[in-house]
Amino acid sequence: MQAGGAAASMAVALDDATVAFGIADNRVYTAVEKATLRVADGEFVAIVGPTGCGKSTLLNVAAGLLTPASGAVRIFGQPLDGLNAQAGYLFQADALFPWKTALDNVAIGLEIAGIARDEALARAQEWLTSVGLGAFAGRYPHMLSGGQRKRVGLAQVLIRNPKILLMDEPFGPLDAQTRQVMGNLLLDLWSRDRKAVLFVTHDLEEAIALADRVVIMSAGPGSRIIGDWKVPLPRPRDIFEVRLDKEFHALHREIWSVLKDEVMKGYAQSAQAVG
Amino acid sequence: MTRPVLLLCQVLVAVVVIGLWHVFTTVPVFGRILLPPFFFSNPWDVGSQIYSWFASGIIWKHLGITLLESVLAFVIGSTLGVLIGFWFARQPRLAAIFDPYVKMANALPRVVLAPIFALWLGLGIWSKVALGVTLVFFIVFFNVYQGVKEVSPTVLANGRMLGMSERQLMRHVFWPSALSWMFSSLHTAVGFAVVGAVVGEYLGSAAGLGYVIQQAEGTFDVAGVFAGMFVLSAFVIAIDILVTMVEKRLLVWKPVASEGRS
Numbered sequence: 332m333q334a335g336g337a338a339a340s341m342a343v344a345l346d347d348a349t350v351a352f353g354i355a356d357n358r359v360y361t362a363v364e365k366a367t368l369r370v371a372d373g374e375f376v377a378i379v380g381p382t383g384c385g386k387s388t389l390l391n392v393a394a395g396l397l398t399p400a401s402g403a404v405r406i407f408g409q410p411l412d413g414l415n416a417q418a419g420y421l422f423q424a425d426a427l428f429p430w431k432t433a434l435d436n437v438a439i440g441l442e443i444a445g446i447a448r449d450e451a452l453a454r455a456q457e458w459l460t461s462v463g464l465g466a467f468a469g470r471y472p473h474m475l476s477g478g479q480r481k482r483v484g485l486a487q488v489l490i491r492n493p494k495i496l497l498m499d500e501p502f503g504p505l506d507a508q509t510r511q512v513m514g515n516l517l518l519d520l521w522s523r524d525r526k527a528v529l530f531v532t533h534d535l536e537e538a539i540a541l542a543d544r545v546v547i548m549s550a551g552p553g554s555r556i557i558g559d560w561k562v563p564l565p566r567p568r569d570i571f572e573v574r575l576d577k578e579f580h581a582l583h584r585e586i587w588s589v590l591k592d593e594v595m596k597g598y599a600q601s602a603q604a605v606g
Numbered sequence: 607m608t609r610p611v612l613l614l615c616q617v618l619v620a621v622v623v624i625g626l627w628h629v630f631t632t633v634p635v636f637g638r639i640l641l642p643p644f645f646f647s648n649p650w651d652v653g654s655q656i657y658s659w660f661a662s663g664i665i666w667k668h669l670g671i672t673l674l675e676s677v678l679a680f681v682i683g684s685t686l687g688v689l690i691g692f693w694f695a696r697q698p699r700l701a702a703i704f705d706p707y708v709k710m711a712n713a714l715p716r717v718v719l720a721p722i723f724a725l726w727l728g729l730g731i732w733s734k735v736a737l738g739v740t741l742v743f744f745i746v747f748f749n750v751y752q753g754v755k756e757v758s759p760t761v762l763a764n765g766r767m768l769g770m771s772e773r774q775l776m777r778h779v780f781w782p783s784a785l786s787w788m789f790s791s792l793h794t795a796v797g798f799a800v801v802g803a804v805v806g807e808y809l810g811s812a813a814g815l816g817y818v819i820q821q822a823e824g825t826f827d828v829a830g831v832f833a834g835m836f837v838l839s840a841f842v843i844a845i846d847i848l849v850t851m852v853e854k855r856l857l858v859w860k861p862v863a864s865e866g867r868s
Contacts, residue, residue: 396767422763426758428764428765443774445771471859
Protein backbone atom coordinates (compact mmCIF):
# COMPACT_ATOMS: atom_id res chain seq x y z
CA MET A 332 0.00 0.00 0.00
CA GLN A 333 1.42 3.36 -0.92
CA ALA A 334 1.46 6.54 1.12
CA GLY A 335 2.09 4.77 4.40
CA GLY A 336 4.27 6.95 6.60
CA ALA A 337 4.76 6.91 10.34
CA ALA A 338 1.45 6.81 12.20
CA ALA A 339 2.63 9.44 14.66
CA SER A 340 2.74 12.28 12.16
CA MET A 341 -0.58 11.43 10.53
CA ALA A 342 -3.76 13.45 10.97
CA VAL A 343 -5.77 10.24 10.97
CA ALA A 344 -4.31 6.78 11.39
CA LEU A 345 -6.45 3.65 11.53
CA ASP A 346 -4.59 0.41 12.20
CA ASP A 347 -6.34 -2.90 11.55
CA ALA A 348 -9.63 -1.36 12.62
CA THR A 349 -12.48 -3.86 12.69
CA VAL A 350 -16.03 -2.68 13.29
CA ALA A 351 -18.82 -5.08 14.15
CA PHE A 352 -22.45 -4.57 15.13
CA GLY A 353 -24.61 -6.90 17.12
CA ILE A 354 -27.74 -7.71 15.12
CA ALA A 355 -30.79 -9.87 15.71
CA ASP A 356 -30.44 -13.47 17.01
CA ASN A 357 -27.15 -12.68 18.75
CA ARG A 358 -25.34 -12.66 15.44
CA VAL A 359 -22.61 -10.21 14.70
CA TYR A 360 -22.34 -8.26 11.50
CA THR A 361 -18.79 -7.26 10.65
CA ALA A 362 -19.01 -4.05 8.69
CA VAL A 363 -15.34 -3.30 8.25
CA GLU A 364 -12.51 -5.75 8.65
CA LYS A 365 -8.90 -4.84 9.46
CA ALA A 366 -8.89 -1.49 7.74
CA THR A 367 -5.60 0.38 7.75
CA LEU A 368 -5.78 3.94 6.55
CA ARG A 369 -3.54 6.98 6.83
CA VAL A 370 -4.43 10.57 6.13
CA ALA A 371 -1.52 12.98 6.28
CA ASP A 372 -1.98 16.53 7.51
CA GLY A 373 -3.16 18.64 4.59
CA GLU A 374 -4.04 15.62 2.48
CA PHE A 375 -7.37 15.15 0.72
CA VAL A 376 -8.34 11.46 0.72
CA ALA A 377 -11.49 10.10 -0.87
CA ILE A 378 -12.96 6.72 0.04
CA VAL A 379 -14.98 5.06 -2.69
CA GLY A 380 -16.89 1.80 -2.54
CA PRO A 381 -20.14 0.12 -3.46
CA THR A 382 -23.23 0.92 -1.43
CA GLY A 383 -23.33 -0.68 1.98
CA CYS A 384 -19.59 -1.32 2.09
CA GLY A 385 -18.95 0.47 5.35
CA LYS A 386 -17.44 3.69 4.04
CA SER A 387 -19.48 5.74 6.46
CA THR A 388 -18.62 3.31 9.23
CA LEU A 389 -14.95 4.02 8.70
CA LEU A 390 -15.65 7.74 8.80
CA ASN A 391 -17.61 7.40 12.04
CA VAL A 392 -14.66 5.56 13.54
CA ALA A 393 -12.39 8.47 12.64
CA ALA A 394 -14.97 10.85 14.16
CA GLY A 395 -15.15 8.86 17.39
CA LEU A 396 -18.88 8.24 16.90
CA LEU A 397 -18.11 4.52 16.68
CA THR A 398 -15.49 2.56 18.56
CA PRO A 399 -13.82 -0.25 16.63
CA ALA A 400 -14.03 -3.77 18.09
CA SER A 401 -10.33 -4.13 17.56
CA GLY A 402 -7.52 -2.07 16.12
CA ALA A 403 -6.18 1.37 16.91
CA VAL A 404 -7.31 4.85 15.99
CA ARG A 405 -4.86 7.69 16.37
CA ILE A 406 -5.42 11.35 15.67
CA PHE A 407 -2.18 13.32 15.24
CA GLY A 408 -0.45 10.48 17.02
CA GLN A 409 -2.77 10.43 20.03
CA PRO A 410 -5.07 7.44 20.61
CA LEU A 411 -8.66 8.56 20.09
CA ASP A 412 -10.80 8.46 23.21
CA GLY A 413 -14.42 9.53 22.84
CA LEU A 414 -15.35 12.07 20.18
CA ASN A 415 -12.70 13.46 17.88
CA ALA A 416 -12.54 17.09 18.98
CA GLN A 417 -10.11 17.99 16.19
CA ALA A 418 -12.55 17.00 13.48
CA GLY A 419 -15.44 18.71 11.77
CA TYR A 420 -18.08 16.39 10.34
CA LEU A 421 -20.29 17.15 7.36
CA PHE A 422 -23.21 14.70 7.33
CA GLN A 423 -24.98 13.20 4.36
CA ALA A 424 -28.46 13.90 5.74
CA ASP A 425 -29.66 17.32 6.81
CA ALA A 426 -27.97 18.06 10.10
CA LEU A 427 -28.71 21.76 10.52
CA PHE A 428 -30.75 22.79 13.54
CA PRO A 429 -34.14 23.48 11.96
CA TRP A 430 -35.15 25.94 14.69
CA LYS A 431 -32.14 28.20 14.12
CA THR A 432 -31.61 30.65 11.27
CA ALA A 433 -28.73 30.10 8.85
CA LEU A 434 -26.72 32.69 10.79
CA ASP A 435 -27.40 31.08 14.19
CA ASN A 436 -26.64 27.65 12.75
CA VAL A 437 -23.19 28.82 11.72
CA ALA A 438 -22.57 30.83 14.90
CA ILE A 439 -23.51 28.00 17.25
CA GLY A 440 -20.13 26.26 16.97
CA LEU A 441 -18.43 29.38 18.32
CA GLU A 442 -21.10 30.15 20.92
CA ILE A 443 -20.82 26.79 22.60
CA ALA A 444 -17.06 27.23 22.69
CA GLY A 445 -17.69 30.30 24.86
CA ILE A 446 -17.15 33.06 22.31
CA ALA A 447 -19.35 36.13 22.89
CA ARG A 448 -22.53 36.12 20.82
CA ASP A 449 -21.81 39.40 19.02
CA GLU A 450 -18.45 38.20 17.83
CA ALA A 451 -19.80 34.76 16.94
CA LEU A 452 -22.54 36.33 14.83
CA ALA A 453 -20.11 38.67 13.07
CA ARG A 454 -17.82 35.79 12.18
CA ALA A 455 -20.75 33.63 11.13
CA GLN A 456 -21.85 36.38 8.76
CA GLU A 457 -18.37 36.39 7.21
CA TRP A 458 -18.51 32.63 6.74
CA LEU A 459 -21.96 32.77 5.19
CA THR A 460 -20.62 35.36 2.76
CA SER A 461 -17.66 33.16 1.85
CA VAL A 462 -19.96 30.25 1.01
CA GLY A 463 -22.06 32.64 -1.08
CA LEU A 464 -25.02 32.97 1.27
CA GLY A 465 -24.37 36.40 2.76
CA ALA A 466 -27.89 37.53 1.90
CA PHE A 467 -29.59 34.47 3.43
CA ALA A 468 -28.54 34.90 7.07
CA GLY A 469 -32.09 35.24 8.38
CA ARG A 470 -33.52 32.21 6.56
CA TYR A 471 -34.46 29.03 8.36
CA PRO A 472 -33.16 25.75 6.88
CA HIS A 473 -36.50 24.78 5.34
CA MET A 474 -36.50 28.02 3.36
CA LEU A 475 -33.19 27.11 1.71
CA SER A 476 -32.57 24.75 -1.20
CA GLY A 477 -30.63 21.50 -0.71
CA GLY A 478 -27.45 23.05 -2.08
CA GLN A 479 -27.82 26.12 0.12
CA ARG A 480 -28.28 23.94 3.18
CA LYS A 481 -25.05 22.13 2.35
CA ARG A 482 -23.29 25.49 2.10
CA VAL A 483 -24.58 26.46 5.53
CA GLY A 484 -23.45 23.05 6.81
CA LEU A 485 -19.99 23.64 5.38
CA ALA A 486 -19.76 27.05 7.04
CA GLN A 487 -21.06 25.56 10.31
CA VAL A 488 -18.24 23.02 10.33
CA LEU A 489 -15.45 25.23 9.02
CA ILE A 490 -16.06 28.20 11.35
CA ARG A 491 -14.66 26.09 14.20
CA ASN A 492 -11.47 25.70 12.18
CA PRO A 493 -11.11 21.94 12.71
CA LYS A 494 -7.79 20.37 11.74
CA ILE A 495 -9.54 17.43 10.10
CA LEU A 496 -12.60 17.52 7.89
CA LEU A 497 -14.73 14.37 7.67
CA MET A 498 -17.35 14.32 4.94
CA ASP A 499 -19.94 11.59 4.47
CA GLU A 500 -21.28 11.78 0.91
CA PRO A 501 -22.01 15.42 1.64
CA PHE A 502 -23.17 16.22 -1.88
CA GLY A 503 -25.00 12.93 -2.39
CA PRO A 504 -28.55 14.28 -2.35
CA LEU A 505 -27.79 17.18 -4.70
CA ASP A 506 -28.34 17.32 -8.45
CA ALA A 507 -25.36 16.90 -10.78
CA GLN A 508 -24.77 20.59 -11.51
CA THR A 509 -25.04 21.64 -7.88
CA ARG A 510 -22.60 18.89 -6.92
CA GLN A 511 -19.99 20.28 -9.28
CA VAL A 512 -20.48 23.81 -8.00
CA MET A 513 -20.22 22.57 -4.42
CA GLY A 514 -17.10 20.57 -5.29
CA ASN A 515 -15.38 23.67 -6.62
CA LEU A 516 -16.45 25.65 -3.56
CA LEU A 517 -15.03 22.93 -1.33
CA LEU A 518 -11.70 22.89 -3.19
CA ASP A 519 -11.54 26.67 -3.03
CA LEU A 520 -12.15 26.75 0.74
CA TRP A 521 -9.80 23.82 1.29
CA SER A 522 -6.93 25.39 -0.66
CA ARG A 523 -6.82 28.33 1.77
CA ASP A 524 -5.48 26.33 4.71
CA ARG A 525 -5.32 22.70 3.51
CA LYS A 526 -6.89 20.70 6.28
CA ALA A 527 -6.72 16.93 6.27
CA VAL A 528 -9.88 15.72 4.53
CA LEU A 529 -11.50 12.30 4.55
CA PHE A 530 -14.24 12.36 1.93
CA VAL A 531 -16.62 9.44 1.48
CA THR A 532 -18.46 9.09 -1.81
CA HIS A 533 -19.84 6.44 -4.14
CA ASP A 534 -19.04 8.61 -7.14
CA LEU A 535 -15.62 7.71 -8.51
CA GLU A 536 -15.47 10.74 -10.80
CA GLU A 537 -16.12 13.08 -7.90
CA ALA A 538 -13.45 11.30 -5.86
CA ILE A 539 -10.75 11.62 -8.53
CA ALA A 540 -11.65 15.22 -9.32
CA LEU A 541 -11.40 16.31 -5.68
CA ALA A 542 -8.83 14.16 -3.94
CA ASP A 543 -5.08 13.67 -3.64
CA ARG A 544 -5.62 9.97 -3.01
CA VAL A 545 -8.46 7.61 -3.78
CA VAL A 546 -9.03 4.59 -1.55
CA ILE A 547 -11.27 1.75 -2.72
CA MET A 548 -13.22 -0.51 -0.38
CA SER A 549 -14.56 -3.95 -1.18
CA ALA A 550 -18.21 -4.91 -0.98
CA GLY A 551 -19.53 -5.74 2.52
CA PRO A 552 -19.90 -7.51 4.85
CA GLY A 553 -16.41 -7.42 6.24
CA SER A 554 -15.22 -4.81 3.75
CA ARG A 555 -11.54 -4.22 3.36
CA ILE A 556 -9.50 -1.55 1.74
CA ILE A 557 -8.48 -3.08 -1.57
CA GLY A 558 -6.82 -0.25 -3.42
CA ASP A 559 -5.08 3.05 -2.97
CA TRP A 560 -4.25 5.39 -5.86
CA LYS A 561 -2.47 8.73 -5.91
CA VAL A 562 -4.16 11.30 -8.12
CA PRO A 563 -1.39 13.05 -10.11
CA LEU A 564 -3.61 15.85 -11.44
CA PRO A 565 -2.20 19.34 -10.76
CA ARG A 566 -3.87 21.85 -8.42
CA PRO A 567 -5.65 24.20 -8.41
CA ARG A 568 -8.25 22.12 -10.20
CA ASP A 569 -11.52 23.05 -11.75
CA ILE A 570 -13.95 20.17 -11.50
CA PHE A 571 -15.61 21.04 -14.80
CA GLU A 572 -12.29 21.01 -16.67
CA VAL A 573 -10.45 18.24 -14.90
CA ARG A 574 -12.92 15.65 -16.14
CA LEU A 575 -11.78 16.32 -19.71
CA ASP A 576 -8.15 15.60 -18.84
CA LYS A 577 -6.48 12.52 -20.40
CA GLU A 578 -4.83 11.49 -17.14
CA PHE A 579 -8.20 11.70 -15.44
CA HIS A 580 -9.62 9.20 -17.91
CA ALA A 581 -6.69 6.83 -17.61
CA LEU A 582 -6.92 6.83 -13.83
CA HIS A 583 -10.67 6.48 -13.91
CA ARG A 584 -10.40 3.43 -16.19
CA GLU A 585 -7.76 1.86 -13.99
CA ILE A 586 -9.67 2.31 -10.73
CA TRP A 587 -13.01 1.42 -12.26
CA SER A 588 -11.66 -1.96 -13.44
CA VAL A 589 -11.16 -2.83 -9.76
CA LEU A 590 -14.25 -1.12 -8.42
CA LYS A 591 -16.61 -2.62 -11.01
CA ASP A 592 -16.27 -6.16 -9.63
CA GLU A 593 -17.00 -4.93 -6.12
CA VAL A 594 -20.04 -3.00 -7.23
CA MET A 595 -21.37 -6.16 -8.90
CA LYS A 596 -20.69 -8.19 -5.76
CA GLY A 597 -22.43 -5.56 -3.69
CA TYR A 598 -25.52 -5.75 -5.89
CA ALA A 599 -25.54 -9.54 -5.84
CA GLN A 600 -25.38 -9.53 -2.04
CA SER A 601 -28.12 -6.99 -1.55
CA ALA A 602 -30.27 -8.94 -4.02
CA GLN A 603 -29.69 -12.09 -1.95
CA ALA A 604 -30.50 -10.27 1.26
CA VAL A 605 -33.81 -9.14 -0.20
CA GLY A 606 -34.69 -12.50 -1.78
CA MET B 607 -62.70 30.06 -4.63
CA THR B 608 -61.82 33.63 -3.73
CA ARG B 609 -61.94 34.83 -0.16
CA PRO B 610 -65.13 36.93 -0.37
CA VAL B 611 -67.00 34.12 -2.13
CA LEU B 612 -65.87 31.63 0.49
CA LEU B 613 -66.96 34.00 3.27
CA LEU B 614 -70.30 34.49 1.57
CA CYS B 615 -70.87 30.73 1.35
CA GLN B 616 -69.93 30.30 4.99
CA VAL B 617 -72.39 33.02 6.06
CA LEU B 618 -74.99 31.43 3.82
CA VAL B 619 -74.75 28.15 5.74
CA ALA B 620 -75.48 29.97 9.02
CA VAL B 621 -78.38 31.86 7.45
CA VAL B 622 -79.94 28.68 6.05
CA VAL B 623 -79.56 26.73 9.31
CA ILE B 624 -80.98 29.55 11.44
CA GLY B 625 -83.73 30.09 8.85
CA LEU B 626 -84.77 26.42 8.94
CA TRP B 627 -84.62 26.47 12.71
CA HIS B 628 -86.91 29.52 12.75
CA VAL B 629 -89.37 27.99 10.25
CA PHE B 630 -89.61 24.59 11.91
CA THR B 631 -90.10 26.05 15.39
CA THR B 632 -92.76 28.65 14.44
CA VAL B 633 -94.57 27.64 11.21
CA PRO B 634 -96.69 24.45 11.24
CA VAL B 635 -95.83 21.99 8.45
CA PHE B 636 -98.76 19.72 7.50
CA GLY B 637 -100.62 20.88 10.57
CA ARG B 638 -97.91 20.35 13.15
CA ILE B 639 -94.80 22.08 14.36
CA LEU B 640 -91.77 19.85 13.68
CA LEU B 641 -89.51 21.29 16.40
CA PRO B 642 -91.52 22.08 19.55
CA PRO B 643 -90.19 25.38 20.99
CA PHE B 644 -90.17 23.84 24.45
CA PHE B 645 -87.31 21.58 23.40
CA PHE B 646 -85.72 23.63 20.63
CA SER B 647 -86.54 27.24 21.60
CA ASN B 648 -86.25 29.56 18.57
CA PRO B 649 -83.58 31.83 17.12
CA TRP B 650 -85.29 34.99 18.25
CA ASP B 651 -85.51 34.00 21.92
CA VAL B 652 -81.93 32.75 21.94
CA GLY B 653 -80.74 35.97 20.30
CA SER B 654 -82.56 38.19 22.76
CA GLN B 655 -81.24 36.11 25.69
CA ILE B 656 -77.66 36.60 24.45
CA TYR B 657 -78.35 40.29 23.92
CA SER B 658 -79.73 40.77 27.43
CA TRP B 659 -76.71 38.98 28.94
CA PHE B 660 -74.31 41.29 27.23
CA ALA B 661 -76.51 44.40 27.68
CA SER B 662 -76.75 43.84 31.43
CA GLY B 663 -73.11 42.74 31.56
CA ILE B 664 -73.69 39.70 33.80
CA ILE B 665 -72.14 37.34 31.25
CA TRP B 666 -68.72 39.02 31.52
CA LYS B 667 -68.24 37.76 35.04
CA HIS B 668 -68.94 34.17 33.92
CA LEU B 669 -66.75 34.47 30.84
CA GLY B 670 -63.96 35.87 33.00
CA ILE B 671 -64.18 32.96 35.44
CA THR B 672 -64.15 30.35 32.66
CA LEU B 673 -61.23 32.12 30.98
CA LEU B 674 -59.27 32.26 34.23
CA GLU B 675 -59.86 28.55 34.89
CA SER B 676 -58.88 27.63 31.33
CA VAL B 677 -55.70 29.70 31.42
CA LEU B 678 -54.65 28.29 34.79
CA ALA B 679 -55.39 24.72 33.67
CA PHE B 680 -53.41 25.26 30.48
CA VAL B 681 -50.40 26.87 32.15
CA ILE B 682 -50.15 24.37 35.01
CA GLY B 683 -50.95 21.35 32.82
CA SER B 684 -48.48 22.19 30.10
CA THR B 685 -45.71 23.14 32.54
CA LEU B 686 -46.07 19.78 34.25
CA GLY B 687 -46.36 18.03 30.90
CA VAL B 688 -43.19 19.62 29.52
CA LEU B 689 -41.14 18.97 32.65
CA ILE B 690 -42.23 15.38 33.23
CA GLY B 691 -42.27 14.52 29.52
CA PHE B 692 -38.71 15.80 29.24
CA TRP B 693 -37.60 13.96 32.34
CA PHE B 694 -39.13 10.64 31.26
CA ALA B 695 -37.68 10.89 27.77
CA ARG B 696 -34.18 11.37 29.16
CA GLN B 697 -34.60 8.57 31.74
CA PRO B 698 -35.88 5.55 29.79
CA ARG B 699 -35.79 3.32 32.89
CA LEU B 700 -38.07 5.66 34.80
CA ALA B 701 -40.39 5.84 31.80
CA ALA B 702 -40.50 2.05 31.58
CA ILE B 703 -41.43 1.71 35.28
CA PHE B 704 -44.21 4.27 35.11
CA ASP B 705 -45.44 3.26 31.66
CA PRO B 706 -48.46 1.13 32.74
CA TYR B 707 -49.58 3.76 35.27
CA VAL B 708 -49.35 6.58 32.77
CA LYS B 709 -51.41 4.56 30.30
CA MET B 710 -53.93 3.69 33.00
CA ALA B 711 -54.34 7.29 34.12
CA ASN B 712 -54.69 8.45 30.54
CA ALA B 713 -57.30 5.79 29.75
CA LEU B 714 -59.50 6.96 32.64
CA PRO B 715 -62.38 9.20 31.49
CA ARG B 716 -61.47 12.39 33.33
CA VAL B 717 -65.10 13.35 34.02
CA VAL B 718 -65.24 10.78 36.84
CA LEU B 719 -62.52 12.76 38.62
CA ALA B 720 -64.70 15.88 38.80
CA PRO B 721 -66.61 14.83 41.96
CA ILE B 722 -63.34 13.92 43.70
CA PHE B 723 -61.79 17.27 42.82
CA ALA B 724 -64.94 19.00 44.04
CA LEU B 725 -64.60 17.14 47.34
CA TRP B 726 -60.92 17.89 47.71
CA LEU B 727 -60.79 21.43 46.39
CA GLY B 728 -64.32 22.72 46.98
CA LEU B 729 -66.69 24.34 44.52
CA GLY B 730 -64.38 27.27 43.69
CA ILE B 731 -62.21 27.59 40.62
CA TRP B 732 -59.49 25.15 41.72
CA SER B 733 -61.52 21.98 41.28
CA LYS B 734 -62.15 23.06 37.65
CA VAL B 735 -58.52 23.95 37.15
CA ALA B 736 -57.54 20.50 38.45
CA LEU B 737 -59.88 18.79 35.99
CA GLY B 738 -58.44 20.85 33.12
CA VAL B 739 -54.90 20.07 34.25
CA THR B 740 -55.53 16.30 34.07
CA LEU B 741 -56.70 16.75 30.47
CA VAL B 742 -53.98 19.15 29.30
CA PHE B 743 -51.15 17.35 31.05
CA PHE B 744 -51.39 14.11 29.07
CA ILE B 745 -51.58 15.77 25.68
CA VAL B 746 -48.52 17.90 26.35
CA PHE B 747 -46.73 15.08 28.15
CA PHE B 748 -47.06 12.61 25.27
CA ASN B 749 -46.08 15.21 22.69
CA VAL B 750 -43.00 16.38 24.56
CA TYR B 751 -41.98 12.79 25.32
CA GLN B 752 -42.25 11.94 21.64
CA GLY B 753 -40.50 15.16 20.66
CA VAL B 754 -37.45 14.47 22.80
CA LYS B 755 -37.29 10.81 21.76
CA GLU B 756 -37.57 11.58 18.07
CA VAL B 757 -34.84 14.16 17.81
CA SER B 758 -33.14 13.40 14.50
CA PRO B 759 -30.05 11.26 15.23
CA THR B 760 -28.13 13.22 12.60
CA VAL B 761 -28.91 16.55 14.23
CA LEU B 762 -27.92 15.08 17.59
CA ALA B 763 -24.64 13.68 16.21
CA ASN B 764 -24.00 17.03 14.57
CA GLY B 765 -24.45 18.77 17.92
CA ARG B 766 -21.98 16.37 19.50
CA MET B 767 -19.43 16.80 16.72
CA LEU B 768 -19.73 20.59 17.05
CA GLY B 769 -18.53 20.11 20.61
CA MET B 770 -21.76 20.46 22.61
CA SER B 771 -21.72 19.26 26.19
CA GLU B 772 -24.74 17.38 27.57
CA ARG B 773 -26.14 20.63 28.92
CA GLN B 774 -25.67 22.42 25.65
CA LEU B 775 -27.34 19.53 23.82
CA MET B 776 -30.28 19.98 26.20
CA ARG B 777 -30.52 23.67 25.48
CA HIS B 778 -29.85 23.70 21.74
CA VAL B 779 -31.24 20.35 20.59
CA PHE B 780 -33.63 18.57 22.98
CA TRP B 781 -35.38 21.60 24.40
CA PRO B 782 -36.29 23.29 21.08
CA SER B 783 -37.41 19.95 19.68
CA ALA B 784 -39.63 19.26 22.69
CA LEU B 785 -41.10 22.76 22.58
CA SER B 786 -41.89 22.48 18.91
CA TRP B 787 -43.91 19.34 19.62
CA MET B 788 -45.64 21.06 22.49
CA PHE B 789 -46.59 23.98 20.28
CA SER B 790 -47.90 21.66 17.62
CA SER B 791 -50.35 20.31 20.22
CA LEU B 792 -51.28 23.82 21.34
CA HIS B 793 -54.75 23.84 19.76
CA THR B 794 -55.73 20.53 21.30
CA ALA B 795 -54.29 21.45 24.69
CA VAL B 796 -56.07 24.81 24.84
CA GLY B 797 -59.31 23.19 23.71
CA PHE B 798 -59.08 20.61 26.48
CA ALA B 799 -58.34 23.30 29.08
CA VAL B 800 -61.67 24.92 28.18
CA VAL B 801 -63.45 21.54 28.21
CA GLY B 802 -62.10 20.86 31.71
CA ALA B 803 -63.25 24.24 32.98
CA VAL B 804 -66.75 24.05 31.49
CA VAL B 805 -67.42 20.43 32.47
CA GLY B 806 -66.21 21.17 35.98
CA GLU B 807 -68.50 24.17 36.23
CA TYR B 808 -71.41 22.20 34.86
CA LEU B 809 -71.00 19.53 37.51
CA GLY B 810 -70.92 21.90 40.45
CA SER B 811 -70.03 25.57 40.80
CA ALA B 812 -71.36 29.06 41.43
CA ALA B 813 -70.02 30.86 38.37
CA GLY B 814 -68.75 30.37 34.83
CA LEU B 815 -70.27 29.44 31.47
CA GLY B 816 -70.84 25.83 32.49
CA TYR B 817 -72.76 27.11 35.51
CA VAL B 818 -74.90 29.39 33.31
CA ILE B 819 -75.83 26.48 31.03
CA GLN B 820 -76.52 24.18 33.97
CA GLN B 821 -78.74 26.80 35.65
CA ALA B 822 -80.76 27.35 32.48
CA GLU B 823 -81.17 23.60 32.04
CA GLY B 824 -82.35 23.26 35.65
CA THR B 825 -85.26 25.61 34.96
CA PHE B 826 -86.14 24.14 31.53
CA ASP B 827 -84.95 27.39 29.99
CA VAL B 828 -83.97 25.93 26.62
CA ALA B 829 -83.29 29.38 25.15
CA GLY B 830 -80.79 29.90 27.96
CA VAL B 831 -79.05 26.58 27.20
CA PHE B 832 -78.74 27.39 23.51
CA ALA B 833 -77.60 30.94 24.26
CA GLY B 834 -74.94 29.56 26.62
CA MET B 835 -73.79 27.16 23.90
CA PHE B 836 -73.45 29.95 21.36
CA VAL B 837 -71.51 32.17 23.74
CA LEU B 838 -69.25 29.22 24.59
CA SER B 839 -68.61 28.49 20.89
CA ALA B 840 -67.75 32.10 20.19
CA PHE B 841 -65.45 32.08 23.22
CA VAL B 842 -63.61 28.97 21.99
CA ILE B 843 -63.25 30.35 18.47
CA ALA B 844 -61.82 33.60 19.83
CA ILE B 845 -59.26 31.66 21.87
CA ASP B 846 -58.41 29.48 18.87
CA ILE B 847 -57.71 32.52 16.71
CA LEU B 848 -55.42 33.82 19.43
CA VAL B 849 -53.60 30.47 19.61
CA THR B 850 -53.15 30.44 15.82
CA MET B 851 -51.55 33.88 16.01
CA VAL B 852 -49.19 32.81 18.80
CA GLU B 853 -48.33 29.61 16.92
CA LYS B 854 -47.46 31.49 13.73
CA ARG B 855 -44.99 33.61 15.66
CA LEU B 856 -43.39 30.73 17.56
CA LEU B 857 -43.05 28.24 14.74
CA VAL B 858 -41.68 30.48 11.97
CA TRP B 859 -38.87 28.02 11.42
CA LYS B 860 -41.21 25.17 10.57
CA PRO B 861 -42.02 24.15 7.02
CA VAL B 862 -45.70 24.68 6.20
CA ALA B 863 -46.16 21.05 5.11
CA SER B 864 -45.79 19.71 8.64
CA GLU B 865 -48.24 22.12 10.23
CA GLY B 866 -50.95 19.49 10.15
CA ARG B 867 -49.24 17.55 12.93
CA SER B 868 -51.14 17.71 16.20
